[in-house]
Amino acid sequence: MANILVVDDQMRVRRLLFETFKEEGHLVKMAENGNEALRVLEGYKPDLIIMDMKMPEMNGIDTLKEIRTFNQDVQVIMMTAYGDAQTMERAQEQGVRHYISKPFDLFELRDVVRDLLK
Numbered sequence: 001m002a003n004i005l006v007v008d009d010q011m012r013v014r015r016l017l018f019e020t021f022k023e024e025g026h027l028v029k030m031a032e033n034g035n036e037a038l039r040v041l042e043g044y045k046p047d048l049i050i051m052d053m054k055m056p057e058m059n060g061i062d063t064l065k066e067i068r069t070f071n072q073d074v075q076v077i078m079m080t081a082y083g084d085a086q087t088m089e090r091a092q093e094q095g096v097r098h099y100i101s102k103p104f105d106l107f108e109l110r111d112v113v114r115d116l117l118k
Contacts, residue, residue, distance in 0.1 A: 002117045003044065004028045007037040007051040007063065008079065017050060020106060021113065034058030038066055046074055048116055050109075052102075053080035053087065061087070064094045075116045079104060 004026050006017045014030045021028045029044055031037035033055045049067070053060040060078055067074065078091050081102040088099065098112050 001025045002047040005046040005049045007031045009033055009055045034063030037063055048075045050077045053078050054082055061090050068094055077112060
C-alpha cells in the first residue's frame, strides 16, 4: 500500500484516479489545484503525486517547485494535454520522469504507478 496524492482541477479525473488506486489498496488524497495540494501536504507524506500540468491558481511546475523545497524524494507523474518541449524540460528539472498525455489510458497509468511503487 502506498500514499498517493492526485492533483487535478477536473473533478472527474480526480474521482477516477481516487477510485482506481483506492481499489488497489492505496491511501489516496485529492486536491483540485496547487495551493490545495500544498495544504494537503502539510499533514500527508505521499509516496507518489499524480499531478496535472495546467491548473488554475498554481500550475503543476510551480506547485512541484514548492513541494521540492520540503520533499525532494517524492515520485511525480505529470499529466498534460499541452506537452511542449520547454514545459517538459522545466518539469524534468524538478525531477519529473513520467508524463501521461491527456486523455490518458487508465491501464497505462496503472502500469506506470505500479512500476514506480516497486
